Amino acid sequence: MRLLLLVLLGAAACRSRPLYQAPTGGTPEQTYRMRLADGERIAEEDRALWQVEVASAALWVGDDAGAFRALDDASRVMGTLESSAAENRRAILGQEATKTWKGDPHERCMAALYKGLLYWRAGDLDNASACFKAGLLADAWSADGEAQEDFAALSFLLGWVSALRGKDEQARFSFLEAARNCPRNPYLEDPRPMEDNVLVVADIGRGPKKYAEGVGDNLVRFARCPHPEHGIEVIVDGRPMGRSAPAADLFHQAITRGEKVLDGIRKGKAVFKGGTYVGGVILINEGLRRDKGEMVAVGAGLLLLSALTQAQADTRHWSSLPAEIHVLPLRIPPGRRRIEVRALDADGRPFPGWSRTFDVNVPDGPGTLYWFKTGPGRTISGLAGPTE
Amino acid sequence: MGHRYGACYARPEGDPNDMRMFCITLFAALICACGSSKTKRVDPADDDEIMGTGLESADIENLEKFSKSLLAHPALARPGGGEAPTVAIHPIENNTRFDFDAELLVRRIRQKLVENAYGRVRFVTRANHDEAMIDRERAEKRMGERTATKTVTKTGADYYLTGTASAISKVGKGRESDAIWIDFRLVDAENGEILWEDVYKTKKVGKAGVIYR
Numbered sequence: 068m069r070l071l072l073l074v075l076l077g078a079a080a081c082r083s084r085p086l087y088q089a090p091t092g093g094t095p096e097q098t099y100r101m102r103l104a105d106g107e108r109i110a111e112e113d114r115a116l117w118q119v120e121v122a123s124a125a126l127w128v129g130d131d132a133g134a135f136r137a138l139d140d141a142s143r144v145m146g147t148l149e150s151s152a153a154e155n156r157r158a159i160l161g162q163e164a165t166k167t168w169k170g171d172p173h174e175r176c177m178a179a180l181y182k183g184l185l186y187w188r189a190g191d192l193d194n195a196s197a198c199f200k201a202g203l204l205a206d207a208w209s210a211d212g213e214a215q216e217d218f219a220a221l222s223f224l225l226g227w228v229s230a231l232r233g234k235d236e237q238a239r240f241s242f243l244e245a246a247r248n249c250p251r252n253p254y255l256e257d258p259r260p261m262e263d264n265v266l267v268v269a270d271i272g273r274g275p276k277k278y279a280e281g282v283g284d285n286l287v288r289f290a291r292c293p294h295p296e297h298g299i300e301v302i303v304d305g306r307p308m309g310r311s312a313p314a315a316d317l318f319h320q321a322i323t324r325g326e327k328v329l330d331g332i333r334k335g336k337a338v339f340k341g342g343t344y345v346g347g348v349i350l351i352n353e354g355l356r357r358d359k360g361e362m363v364a365v366g367a368g369l370l371l372l373s374a375l376t377q378a379q380a381d382t383r384h385w386s387s388l389p390a391e392i393h394v395l396p397l398r399i400p401p402g403r404r405r406i407e408v409r410a411l412d413a414d415g416r417p418f419p420g421w422s423r424t425f426d427v428n429v430p431d432g433p434g435t436l437y438w439f440k441t442g443p444g445r446t447i448s449g450l451a452g453p454t455e
Numbered sequence: 456m457g458h459r460y461g462a463c464y465a466r467p468e469g470d471p472n473d474m475r476m477f478c479i480t481l482f483a484a485l486i487c488a489c490g491s492s493k494t495k496r497v498d499p500a501d502d503d504e505i506m507g508t509g510l511e512s513a514d515i516e517n518l519e520k521f522s523k524s525l526l527a528h529p530a531l532a533r534p535g536g537g538e539a540p541t542v543a544i545h546p547i548e549n550n551t552r553f554d555f556d557a558e559l560l561v562r563r564i565r566q567k568l569v570e571n572a573y574g575r576v577r578f579v580t581r582a583n584h585d586e587a588m589i590d591r592e593r594a595e596k597r598m599g600e601r602t603a604t605k606t607v608t609k610t611g612a613d614y615y616l617t618g619t620a621s622a623i624s625k626v627g628k629g630r631e632s633d634a635i636w637i638d639f640r641l642v643d644a645e646n647g648e649i650l651w652e653d654v655y656k657t658k659k660v661g662k663a664g665v666i667y668r
Binding site for chain 1: 507508509548550551552553554555557624626627631661663664665668
């Protein structure tokens with residue numbers, strides 16, 4: 068009786084829980100509302116994931132303050148990778164997705180990048196710089212990955228902000244790092260933050276999807292999501308000013324995260340799961356054939372163990388990330404300007420109807436930051452107005 | 456075979472005591488689970504269980520120790536019992552990888568300085584720490600000195616207190632370490648001379664949990 072109860076308790080503890088998936092509505096505003104509404108029923112383990120998804124939706128509708136609040140809350144969870152013994156036990160013995168979501172290195176990089184951009188837009192260059200540094204170090208957590216601290220967009224932004232803060236040596240070093248890690252982007256070669264008064268940062272396309280495959284879904288995989296747009300063109304008062312160029316490929320960042328401890332544990336669990344299943348089936352079969360009840364019972368026990376062993380990988384991921392981060396330094400005369408942003412195809416041609424116009428007041432002096440995002444449904448979001 | 460009290464396996468099958476034992480075990484597990492989520496009051500100067508390697512409330516509380524050392528400096532003693540000198544507190548420059556509320560730091564330092572100064576020194580806060588602001592401060596002081604003869608309130612500061620947070624941060628192989636220094640300087644607004652300097656330093660090492668490595 069007690070054994071049965073313990074087994075039932077174990078089974079209940081090991082029961083798979085549904086993973087959080089951020090809803091997406093027809094418009095950015097609907098998406099933002101739907102995601103905010105999720106807050107009342109979100110599981111504690113998914114809270115940081117929910118917050119970054121809310122932050123993305125807030126950025127799409129131009130809510131700087133809402134995006135900052137969500138990212139600030141999320142970064143408190145994502146900022147420390149410590150875990151309790153109970154959490155370790157649950158994630159190792161049971162389902163991996165019971166652990167608190169803190170994101171993969173590329174997701175922590177992006178949380179830091181967005182937070183840095185928001186600090187920058189609020190005029191706090193010190194904290195913007197701190198966030199870009201934190202993002203670069205978040206990339207280095209992938210200790211066994213093929214590439215660490217190679218997030219060129221973060222190096223470039225750190226360089227730009229450092230130049231604005233008068234930290235010329237840090238700026239020079241960061242720009243060199245950015246150019247080394249992304250040699251094909253012409254804007255990273257010789258940036259002039261004190262002359263190019265506007266920096267455009269753009270999110271292009273849809274970010275990588277994380278999924279599981281293999282025995283018991285134990286292997287983590289990332290897939291590129293197809294997207295038609297490959298960049299943006301900025302037109303100021305009817306005059307083409309330039310086209311964006313990629314400074315970070317999120318898929319590349321995701322697949323170079325390196326091997327994790329849990330990857331090995333899941334592989335072991337998958338082998339155990341397979342072995343106990345095969346052993347259980349053989350024992351039951353033989354037990355029935357020879358009419359030996361003990362053998363059938365042991366076989367059933369092995370089958371139960373196989374069923375309780377959860378080898379599936381944690382596939383929770385920040386679904387609102389872009390495929391690429393683009394940059395475009397511009398020299399725009401100060402004053403009231405009409406900025407048109409057009410999405411471009413792979414050959415650099417603008418998509419008919421996929422554009423948006425922003426009326427802005429370009430301030431005198433360096434350091435103006437505009438952020439744009441191409442989205443599904445041929446939308447373009449942007450933070451180009453003044454901050455609150 | 457004798458009946459062994461307390462040994463559960465000796466009870467006959469279907470004994471209601473099995474269910475009682477299960478309920479007791481479940482209740483104990485619930486008590487343990489509830490106990491771990493209890494909120495408790497702690498001193499802001501103490502470390503807590505959720506520590507990162509950045510600046511914590513304990514670090515900010517420890518910054519208060521500078522107030523006495525600073526106020527003991529001869530420059531802040533009233534020369535000849537004259538008017539109380541004015542110190543402009545500028546924001547702490549952040550060169551670390553941690554974003555923090557620089558205003559909170561300034562506020563905590565100012566509160567402690569005001570508390571310990573007993574009116575011997577006047578304090579004002581400034582929003583920027585750039586060179587232009589310091590130049591303005593100097594000009595304001597000169598302007599103040601001129602206007603003082605016309606019995607107009609002096610607005611420029613005699614000294615300014617600045618701070619810079621710097622760090623050496625390392626991450627790799629599932630570990631992180633951050634050595635943070637916060638330097639404070641009292642500078643003469645007139646000639647830029649550094650009159651007093653002190654540093655708060657801390658180093659923290661963290662390790663990622665096995666499930667995040």
